[in-house]
Amino acid sequence: MKELQPKNKCAGISKTGPCKARPMGGSQFCFFHDPKFADERKKARRRGAAVKHGLEATPLAMKAPEGLQTIAQLMELVEVVLRGCIEGDVESKLASAMSGLIKTQANLIVDFKLEDRIEALEEAAQPKEVDYETQIA
Numbered sequence: 605m606k607e608l609q610p611k612n613k614c615a616g617i618s619k620t621g622p623c624k625a626r627p628m629g630g631s632q633f634c635f636f637h638d639p640k641f642a643d644e645r646k647k648a649r650r651r652g653a654a655v656k657h658g659l660e661a662t663p664l665a666m667k668a669p670e671g672l673q674t675i676a677q678l679m680e681l682v683e684v685v686l687r688g689c690i691e692g693d694v695e696s697k698l699a700s701a702m703s704g705l706i707k708t709q710a711n712l713i714v715d716f717k718l719e720d721r722i723e724a725l726e727e728a729a730q731p732k733e734v735d736y737e738t739q740i741a
C-alpha cells in the first residue's frame with residue numbers, strides 16, 4: 605500500500621484533494637504533511653502568529669528600517685540602535701555586535717558602488733571602434 609500516488613508526489617491529503625507537493629527526501633510526505641514535522645510546524649505557526657501580533661518582535665525589529673541596502677537606511681538603523689542603547693532597550697553586547705555588522709554592510713555598499721562607478725568609467729573611456737577580439741588574438 606506504499607504506492608498509492610506517483611513517487612514524486614506527497615502522500616498527504618490537502619483540503620483540495622491529494623497533495624501535489626514534492627515529498628521530502630526519505631519520506632512519503634512533504635513538510636506540511638509529514639507527521640515527523642508536526643511539532644516543527646506547530647512551532648513555526650506559533651512563531652508566525654507571535655510575529656503577526658508583535659508579541660515576540662523586539663522593539664528593535666519593529667523600529668529598524670525595512671531595507672538595509674543603502675547608507676541612508678543603515679544610518680537609520682544606527683540611530684535606532686543608538687536610541688535603544690540610550691533608552692535601555694538594546695543591550696551593549698547586541699549593540700557592539702550590530703555595530704560591526706553595520707560597518708561591514710556599509711563597506712560592502714561603498715565597495716559595490718565604487719565597482720559600478722569604475723565599470724561605468726571604464727566603459728565610457730573605451731575607444732569605440734577598436735576590435736578587441738582581433739587585438740587579443
Ligand SMILES: [Zn+2]
Binds near residue numbers: 614617624
Ligand atoms: Zn503534502
